[in-house]
Amino acid sequence: MTNQSDMTNYLQTFVEGMISSGVEQAVISPGSRSTPLALLLHRQEQIKTFIEVDERSAAFFALGLSKASSKPVVLLCTSGTAAANYYPAICEAYASHMPLIVLTTDRPHELRQVGAPQAMDQFHLFQGHVKEFIEMAIPEGTKTMLDYAYWQGMRATDTACQVPKGPIHLNFPLREPLLPNLDRSLIAEKTTAILAGKKQLSKEQIINCVDAWQGKKGILVVGGNHTSEEAEVFIKLAETLNWPIISDPLANITTCGKNSPLIMSCADLFIQEVEMIQYPEVVVRFGMLPISKNTMFWLQSLEDKTTMYFVDETGEWQDQLKQTQVAIQVEEQAFVQTIIDKVEIKTVDSWSNQWITWQEVTEQQLNELSEMKTLNETSASLLVHKKMADNGQLFVSNSNAIRFLDRFSTAESNHYQLFGNRGINGIDGIISTALGMCAINPERQNVLLIGDLAMYHDMNGLLLAKRYNLPLTIVLLNNNGGGIFSFLSQRQLAAEDFEPIFGTPIDLDFSLVAQLYDANYVKAESLEQLAVLLETTQKQPAFQIIEVVGDRQENVQLYEKVMMELKEKLREKQ
């Protein structure tokens, strides 16, 4: 039998270690084995706790909290399959470098491999999708073991926060009785200061980059996972070099409020259609490839004509093209700022002007398109982008939703922050992640743009909005099924193969879902109505579902029409 007071001291000291390394939030799922840690976290003044019964939603919610706060977030659950429900969010967190501190509780050694209830092997439960797995010692109250508990809490949290950031899993074997002693002071006092260095290049290496880039015909290609503030620095770099900049929507280049002509927000539409007379001498990529497949194919086609630079602090070599000639492993922002300061020669306008023209022609063509003036999934997505308030937060789902934004949205004067789950691009956990984002800044405008299948996949997450009064506006693009497949090769299939396996209509009445979770519900009937609804949201955030009824075929037809007309217009300009 574990001494109640020793267990309490041990676990409380562990919590204090996590606090020392920056933990401020925890998401707890109810259970019995996790009782002492749940109570200690809940009672801890320095930690804000959230409760969610469905561990899958809980973990994605923690991911959203971490994304919007840039802080490590704790997850806690009981033993058994509860923890396995965390797995999708953990895989996403590992791929997209988010620091989750995953605490699972477990039977002690004497109750393992003996058929004890709610017990399973939790060692390395999340396989290679966490940075570390740590089996904690059975709680003891000696100074040695309290030092150890503090150290693990502090060190594991810091490890999660080091580049490349990512989740850490700690497994706690706990003996009964499980009730802690709640009389102990729950104010964390011990702290360990961490002065964390960042990767920097030498002066000589920087000068070599500047010499290799300035005055050359170049392109900046910026991947996702950047804040609006970081995006502004990239745009400044583009302007300093006079290079066009192609980016992922989640790079926040088109949402940071800087409307530079060098921003090639419609590259996906035109890049494979134009006749390239001049090729880039240099491509400088930052992080993962942007979502645009056409950009990827175009980069691939450059082959040896161009010198490829790949800037990536993580050193993970996530370069799908395998074309990197110079890999730069450095903290991006300071590096980019230094380059800006050193560049003296702009590239000639003839290089950037052709790109600016292509972007302008595309923007103009989109503006003239009659379909953009009536309500459909594409126009609705664009309108959401345009109606985001300054400092607002938009979460965009995977599959079609992010592609609508990527292809059609242009830089506007509003500056807001766009989020998404682009580590592994799943359609799972989207609502919960968006609610995590919303919980960090609930006073701002918070919007989620999502399709019906992703909405269905994570409906349980809506309970968090109800429980914590999270004023998220959900713009639901409902085409009753898997709209993305109508854009892929699967569309060649006969209907009897396509509909049941890829179309997968779910026929859900989402007004009932809204009612179930106490959300307001409106079905948008026109683009004008949607505009008014979104404008209201800017000032009066509320938990609501705005449904836009779409059509899978219509989306494809609109895209094909755009491409056909655009080809024509681009040909005229050349």
Place this chain on the structure above:
Amino acid sequence: MTNQSDMTNYLQTFVEGMISSGVEQAVISPGSRSTPLALLLHRQEQIKTFIEVDERSAAFFALGLSKASSKPVVLLCTSGTAAANYYPAICEAYASHMPLIVLTTDRPHELRQVGAPQAMDQFHLFQGHVKEFIEMAIPEGTKTMLDYAYWQGMRATDTACQVPKGPIHLNFPLREPLLPNLDRSLIAEKTTAILAGKKQLSKEQIINCVDAWQGKKGILVVGGNHTSEEAEVFIKLAETLNWPIISDPLANITTCGKNSPLIMSCADLFIQEVEMIQYPEVVVRFGMLPISKNTMFWLQSLEDKTTMYFVDETGEWQDQLKQTQVAIQVEEQAFVQTIIDKVEIKTVDSWSNQWITWQEVTEQQLNELSEMKTLNETSASLLVHKKMADNGQLFVSNSNAIRFLDRFSTAESNHYQLFGNRGINGIDGIISTALGMCAINPERQNVLLIGDLAMYHDMNGLLLAKRYNLPLTIVLLNNNGGGIFSFLSQRQLAAEDFEPIFGTPIDLDFSLVAQLYDANYVKAESLEQLAVLLETTQKQPAFQIIEVVGDRQENVQLYEKVMMELKEKLREKQ
């Protein structure tokens, strides 16, 4: 680029291998990378396919199909987090020995570790919770590789079906283009016959058991995971030896329609309360410990007074008590039948009679209890047990629901099959597993007994009922929160700690849930009304939710009243 025809032949041959080893059903979640396998499974006449977008529900549904059909079931999904959603059901399948054939599809080697979208490390994704992980070769069309594909399909499925049964994970790297050639014949013809031996004891070993057991004061203790047919054989063994039999609800002893006085269905209530004058000389356990904690404590208290036999074909030593003196690793049913045939000496009635009296006193006390005549969670659970049709199927959720049945239900004349997820006892995936059970025998009465938190956790599973017209009757015990904790040590906590972390009310209107998924809905207002509803279900199965509004405190009060009165009555009898 993979040759389309080679890829088709390779994957089709793999599917034929699985069919040879008994695969008849597959559950597919939509995705792009999985396209060729999805289409081949869907087109295969010998395989019935189901589609479910939420992979977590899909996997539990497959588990239910496997439970009710005693057949291996295929799961298929695309790459990335999709597969991670399978994890909870896989952990449960591994712990409860269900043969799932889990097929994940993956990027080919050249697109791994390079940041390709929807790609993550899928090697050993389910860690130690599958019997085998197999990385398949890239599809090729040579005879060698077709033989290999067939072999893996046949062999992996057979491996999943060998004792101890369990899930197998095969990961398929697939290159584009992903559309298969659907002109190929999709009738599986090649087969491999498997003559599978079973573990048997020698004649001498059997005689030693018979000699050690017959005429001795003994107890049979039967764990879960047995069919009604198997249960009858255990009861026959009890009657042959004249021993009382204590069992888990999922042993189906109390549901198999044999009402023997030796069945100690209320052991959990009386076993710690009676004064034992005679101790058992022999305890023979089959499989896992029953759910009853009081039975466990009682067995533990026997220590050296009793010789403990532990019959377990798996050889996994899942004996939490660690008291086994003789471990018998043998196929249960044939072994039990042989013992029955050889036993010649019955144990004296004075041994069994005291047990029969205790059971009778308890049954009588329960019958007299006024609370059993009005509607509450306990009485509703008992009524479900009594109103199950012959050959019906009842799925019981974990946490409180199965405990109500365990404590209070007695053997009746109806014989039906009771199912549950008692590998790791999670409250996740219950609805989907029950729907899998229902899909195997939809013409029978199919009932699910579930609490509100488990219902919420797997609400997405209800889409399967809607899509496939599965006539499941859900009896929802709604006490608005985690009712189990009111029975555990956590109830000592102050309300401000208890309610948010353990009580966790979710305040959902389940009539809306019924409406969302096209289920009928009734709120039961009386025990009589519930009886009528359940009787109708016997003849006219329908997809419906019958809500029983419960109260967490009331459940505890009822239990405490039973225990208090029972103590008194048992004392009078001694």
